[in-house]
Amino acid sequence: MLCMAVIMTSCTKDDDGYAPINRALEVNIPVNFPPIQYDLSANPPTEKGFELGKKLFYDGALSANGFISCGFCHEQRFAFTHHGHQFSHGIDDQQGIRNAPAIQNMAFLTEFAWDGATAHLDLFPIIPITNEVEMGETMSNVLSKLQGDSTYQKLFAEAFEDGKVNNENFLKALSQFMVLMISADAKYDKYVRGEPGGEFTTQESQGLAVFENKCASCHATDLFTDNSFRNNGLPPYPGINDLGRAEVSGSPADNYKFKVPSLRNVAITAPYMHDGRFGSLASVLNFYSHGVQDSETLDPQLKNNTTLGIDLSDDDKTALIAFLNTLTDKNYLNDERFAEY
Ligand code: HEC
Ligand code: HEC
Known part of the structure; x- marks a missing residue:
């Protein structure tokens, strides 16, 4: 399904007839953009990594009440902003003090959030997850929820060589999803x-x-x-x-x-x-x-x-x-x- 929409390069292990493998996803860099800032070699996007990142992005399990996903505040139809909300509101209807910015072209930026709270896209998700008025959860709780879920065990195993459901792979998968989110076709x-x-x-x-x-x-x-x-x-x-x-x-x-x-x-x-x-x-x-x-x-x-x-x-x-x-x-x-x- 995903394969049709994304240009893929074949992976080395593809041609030798062995088990189905994860394919690399090419990041199409628009010719009118400045250079990409995200280090693709440290976390090369793959079909399975992207798929996992997308599932995580839309999964309420990342929050304390099981309901607030990243996508709750970042809606695609509105360029991944929180439509109709001046301030973000998350868990238990609590309100933050900032407006949710668009998510697009993240791979080309060097600082994230209105105040540049982090300079690495991979680290960003920890902020909303642990923020008590956004997702109100701890990273270790999120990971134990995912570790206990057989679907996620399988998805992590397919997406990453070491197959581990851990912090690093979790954050890498979310970044792979966001790195592919390029808006350059207006x-x-x-x-x-x-x-x-x-x-x-x-x-x-x-x-x-x-x-x-x-x-x-x-x-x-x-x-x-x-x-x-x-x-x-x-x-x-x-x-x-x-x-x-x-x-x-x-x-x-x-x-x-x-x-x-x-x-x-x-x-x-x-x-x-x-x-x-x-x-x-x-x-x-x-x-x-x-x-x-x-x-x-x-x-x-x-x-x-x-x-x-x-x-x-x-x-x-x-x-x-x-x-x-x-x-x-x-x-x-x-x-x-x-x-x-
Ligand atoms: C001196 C730098 C500067 C100039 C010049 C400038 N802007 Fe901005 N613009 C900013 C900053 C900084 C913000 C965010 C401010 C904030 O939220 O506190 C912003 C925010 C905006 C936003 C809100 C975007 C959003 O997603 O919330 C719009 C729209 C905008 N500017 C349009 C313009 C237009 C149109 C012009 C020219 C008439 C312009 N800006 C000139 C710095 C600038
Ligand atoms: C409760 C609403 C809410 C949830 C849930 C949420 N966000 Fe956000 N997001 C925001 C707000 C508000 C900001 C601006 C934060 C700031 O500037 O302090 C933001 C900023 C961002 C940015 C930075 C964009 C930029 O231009 O700097 C990224 C990336 C992002 N969010 C991704 C995520 C991901 C991934 C998740 C899930 C793990 C998530 N968000 C969950 C509201 C939310």
Whole structure:
């Protein structure tokens, strides 16, 4: 089933007639992307590893109450964000303080979470699993649940050479699933690569020009993020004093800096910002033109002489939204490889 959708390279043991084996999965790197950051040689994706990672991603057994899976907060139709939720809410309906970001093109990033809590994709799942308001579980409990499950025993045995149901293989399988989650087939990509279906309207072209001028310094490359942490001038959210990057670095110079998010699929990932405070792209643009607040760590690009924020006319805003809509990748949102069973 999976085999049809994914390009495979044959594995060495394939041709000699022995037992069915696990096949390598090729990671198709889009030509318009910057270099991949994930070390594929340390965890080469395979058909069985991916399949196992996908089952884990959608399995509530990773949480204390057996109900909250990764997919509960990361829904494919909404580019793996938690639709309709400003803040993530997990176990026992408890609420976190951050909005669930899209999961896509993770293999090309170097820091994960709004504050860069980890710099390795393999380690990321430990955060939601052990977070008491997300999945509220311990790694050792998760592993003993899986170890006692004959289906998982079989899947781990097929996916990994040592066949062990352990921490390392568990995390590697989840990464294999996420590494394959590449979104690079939006109208914008077709435009950039000169493919059919990529003809921009006048308004979309105008929007691209405004974007390149006023946004692309931070939302850089075809990933639409430069992977840095910046303060874009959001006033601290009432009642929540989330310091962002400073929560990790401990440095006041990082106060209120958050990871520059990718804008791929942004038209369908509302609400926006680390705290999901804006319900629409129009309100995001009104914020950039009129709402940016000065502070010691405000990004210098948003502070020109005496004016704060980004100068945007109404036409600029309309054109920008038309452009941002070209980043929606329907193939990704409907790709069966990533769909819940
Ligand atoms: C209760 C909701 C919830 C659950 C369950 C959940 N996540 Fe998340 N996810 C979030 C939120 C919120 C963030 C942002 C966290 C932060 O910045 O502190 C996030 C961030 C991420 C990121 C980082 C994305 C980026 O651009 O930096 C990845 C990867 C991810 N989650 C994968 C997973 C995986 C894998 C699981 C299951 C093991 C999982 N999530 C379970 C809500 C959730
Ligand atoms: C100085 C760097 C910088 C510039 C310039 C910039 N942004 Fe951002 N942008 C950020 C950061 C940082 C965030 C996340 C802030 C947060 O959540 O605290 C962000 C968040 C966003 C989001 C929310 C995405 C999401 O998934 O929640 C959108 C949409 C956005 N920016 C669009 C734009 C547009 C359009 C422009 C140009 C008009 C622009 N940005 C210019 C740094 C920048």
